[in-house]
Amino acid sequence: MIKEIQGGVCAPKGFKASGVHCGIRKNKAKKDFALIVSEVNASAAGVFTQNLVKGAPVILCKEHLKSGYAQAIVCNSGNANTCNKNGIEIAEKMCQMVERVSKIKANDVLVASTGVIGQPLNIAPMEEHIDQLYSLLGDDSKSAAEAIMTTDTIAKSVAVKFTLGGRECKIGAIAKGVGMVCPNMATNLIFITSDVAISPKMLQKALSNDVKSSFNMVSVDGDQSTNDTCVILCNGLAQNKIIEEVNADYKAFAKALNYCTVKLSKMIAKDGEGATKLIECNVFGAKSVKMARGVAKTVIKSSLFKAAMFGADANWGRVLCAIGYSGEEVEVERVDVSFKSKAGVLEVCKDGYGIEFSEEHAKKVLSEDEVQVNINLKIGKCKASAWGCDLTYDYVKINGDYRT
């Protein structure tokens, strides 16, 4: 049984975190420098952006993961350290300063940066605040979650407990979105901690598999970031029998992990830049999971559909249109479409054709802050879900002048 608990990345045994304002961001009220540390070296795994343009921290982080182990995560917001000539050098210095204060070897430190691309990242503010950041390490997942935010309006955090062979185990995570989020290894930064004992190989397998149904199914704007990073540290302090193969414990761990990642996925979608509502697209009756995911992602990405959701307009033609250009071999004349929210269900399309509905009821259903669009392809048994948000004036406002 999976039970939600408090504590974020500090919920699992042996993890501490902190976050401070060091000065990369101009606004002194906004933290911009975060650290997560495990008491002992941990199994580590990661998934990263597939963008050819990769941030320097992504390149270094992948390098540091090659050993399969790591013990700390350091991160700044306000600058992505991407497309800068000295980017790798700066990312290395970030790891080295963690070594200096903590004695954790620099290549056991994972590193991430988020913010504007193509402006030199000044190392000085971090040099000046690394001692403070280290000294503040404690049960402060919240400060770390705040320090990795960019245009996020709320800090995103989750933690769960569950048992493996009678041992209580925990997983905690923090994440930031919320623009440049595309359904293909998405969502900028996600840091996950756990006290489960698992081999690096099985951990990488679990994470790589997990993102397919969680972070890879989130879209805010269809743009794929250069810095997307999802890393996980598992330090084994729960003292469960170490997971070294696909067995019942592996599956239980994967299930708990997916609980956390899906919850964060929804939080990221709901807090999408300028969003007023969470849109969940559920596709049923597909011939394959690939087909279900393809359709769900295409619908959730459609600018026209997203704008209609902002206007609470039941323009289901745009849903069908997006299904049609998804590249998946659906049979249009079988497709059913309906909307659902707390206010009720609204059937709009049956066997590919429109059916009459009350505009008044439609407005009610679509005016809720969480809306499902449910699509039944009726040609198979596979399903998938994707999460996104509406396209609003504020998305345009936020992104019309983000840099200056």
Add this chain to the structure above:
Amino acid sequence: MIKEIQGGVCAPKGFKASGVHCGIRKNKAKKDFALIVSEVNASAAGVFTQNLVKGAPVILCKEHLKSGYAQAIVCNSGNANTCNKNGIEIAEKMCQMVERVSKIKANDVLVASTGVIGQPLNIAPMEEHIDQLYSLLGDDSKSAAEAIMTTDTIAKSVAVKFTLGGRECKIGAIAKGVGMVCPNMATNLIFITSDVAISPKMLQKALSNDVKSSFNMVSVDGDQSTNDTCVILCNGLAQNKIIEEVNADYKAFAKALNYCTVKLSKMIAKDGEGATKLIECNVFGAKSVKMARGVAKTVIKSSLFKAAMFGADANWGRVLCAIGYSGEEVEVERVDVSFKSKAGVLEVCKDGYGIEFSEEHAKKVLSEDEVQVNINLKIGKCKASAWGCDLTYDYVKINGDYRT
């Protein structure tokens, strides 16, 4: 030599057009029913949406093109006649009513509809106004162009003259955009007329080839319409030697055609829903035309880049980011990026890294109503251009409640 002239689709010999308000649209000031007729049967060709969900008129229009000949184009706006159970029947009736008034055989009539998807199209307003529409046929390209508009703010039209073997030849065209425009057989409706003599086979070849560098390179929102239709009628009244193979005349015709289609492409992009400016993305130094087109289309589609252009923000990191997820095998550390407008040139990225620039100069360059983003990949000799627009508050407003 290609020279622009007046007259739109009525510029070529033997073509007449008309447009009226028949009542499909509620607003009586908006025309919604258009007709284009050639004096004699004409070689005909078309390219259509690749969306699996196809409007009934698209299905019927393709059927009527199978003979390679046609003599009229009938079109309504205000309703796309798509995802309706009786859609084909209604589209057939539209062709039959043209036969009734004109004696042109119904299967020589091309048909198109544009507007909302999934609401039954009432044939009665058209039945009541077909006599009037036919009686008004004349040099009235403008009324036809107006009658096919949906959210377009201006009627789009172009015409040119040129010579083939000493004979004066003409091409004319009208088009409508301006939402649901994706770089993959785009742009809803384009009707082209010409008095050139050319075989149906060569005409289809010319048109299919043309759209790759014109309408397929336009993006407003990345959504691909169910009703995209581009058809051309060539009635041969210019009495040039009929084009039946790829020769000098074919190339001269193709060049004149491309002049018209690129001009319309830019007009459609500039009038994109809510747009305040035309963005032209030119990619140079690609290894293949495919690579150049792939990069240009990805950049022009990026919501984040489009929002930055609205804010006149030289956020070139978003350009590099989009290049990186284009799926094309560029070498990031070679890429140069600059912006250009009437106000001057702004170099922002050299060999994949940022270079310093004046923010004041940047604002000036990006505040013009036509802005180029020029990308040199520096790994080959191929190039391509794509056209789009900025993402604005008004795009969201227009699409937040289009249907009701």
